[in-house]
């Protein structure tokens with residue numbers, strides 16, 4: 242039995258946090274593969290080391306003096322080393338970093354040093370082997386992560402390795418140039434390592450006790466989610482749940498390895514289990530509710546649209562030609578609406594409108610801006626009657642006008658479009674009806 246444990250930046254922001262992490266790892270013999278992030282914020286006014294590295298490298302790139310900035314980063318690590326009373330010097334590593342910054346090694350290389358250095362400290366602290374992610378996490382020439390080659394290489398490298406630390410967030414191209422994932426990408430590394438060692442669980446340690454039913458910035462102290470499926474999480478992540486990087490699900494999902502989100506500051510909490518499938522019912526009919534503001538609806542009318550073969554394709558072609566992806570396309574007999582991200586669409590709206598006219602010859606096009614989309618997600622909805630009814634009566638009572646409804650055929654989610662200004666009220670109404678007032 243092997244566990245892969247990934248620790249986020251706030252779990253490794255100081256020596257004190259490192260000690261908590263050490264205790265967590267030592268408390269369970271199965272925690273053999275560790276993926277650290279770079280040191281995060283020690284308090285609300287602090288700066289993440291990754292951000293310090295980006296800023297420092299920017300100076301190097303502009304040919305300006307960056308010594309002070311690099312020294313501040315060095316100090317952050319030294320404080321951790323001293324606090325842990327380690328006999329470790331990162332002097333040589335910093336010399337190499339300075340040289341590479343001067344030679345303009347790239348911002349990916351710069352950012353990756355946060356995890357790289359933290360990995361060296363962690364390996365030294367635990368007495369585990371250090372494996373540079375650049376050797377085992379590989380990217381193809383087009384910049385995409387190469388899952389199969391990485392899996393083969395990582396598996397081979399880890400064969401016979403008892404315990405190791407593999408820094409998160411980065412890998413390399415075949416020629417050795419460092420490449421990072423997008424921000425928060427250490428979550429992906431953890432998942433990749435879990436797949437390679439066929440772990441029985443991927444523990445993702447952060448600073449919250451799991452995933453919450455709704456955004457705490459909107460709902461006061463929302464309930465936590467005990468178990469959620471990969472599919473449900475995917476829907477909610479897309480709509481803004483950001484406990485875990487969106488792409489972190491894919492590697493473990495292939496092997497059916499569950500992810501357990503845990504809190505470094507409250508290790509006794511069970512956290513949230515993210516699983517392939519479960520017979521465990523969620524506590525409420527809905528598993529979670531999330532949403533995003535900033536959408537536009539492009540409403541297209543044409544009499545007899547329903548009998549015109551290829552109409553939808555022509556409309557969507559106009560979006561495609563302008564490089565705009567669409568979110569939802571609810572339709573009626575003579576109407577079709579395309580939901581798009583407002584900031585993406587804004588600059589191209591007239592090209593898209595004329596494109597639709599040219600390609601599909603509609604009667605009328607009308608654009609509605611400042612809309613929000615809300616996803617009500619739950620595996621329990623399938624077997625419960627009246628869910629939609631409860632949502633819409635709650636919204637009606639809260640005086641929220643519903644502009645769009647879209648229920649996926651899997652009955653896993655219901656998407657609702659409302660005005661941006663009604664967004665928070667709508668989330669509150671939905672949360673209350675399912676979680677606070679249970680009937």
Ligand code: ASP
Nearest residue numbers: 278291410424425426427
């Ligand atoms: N340190 C990187 C970031 O701040 C990656 C990570 O923490 O996962 O985005």
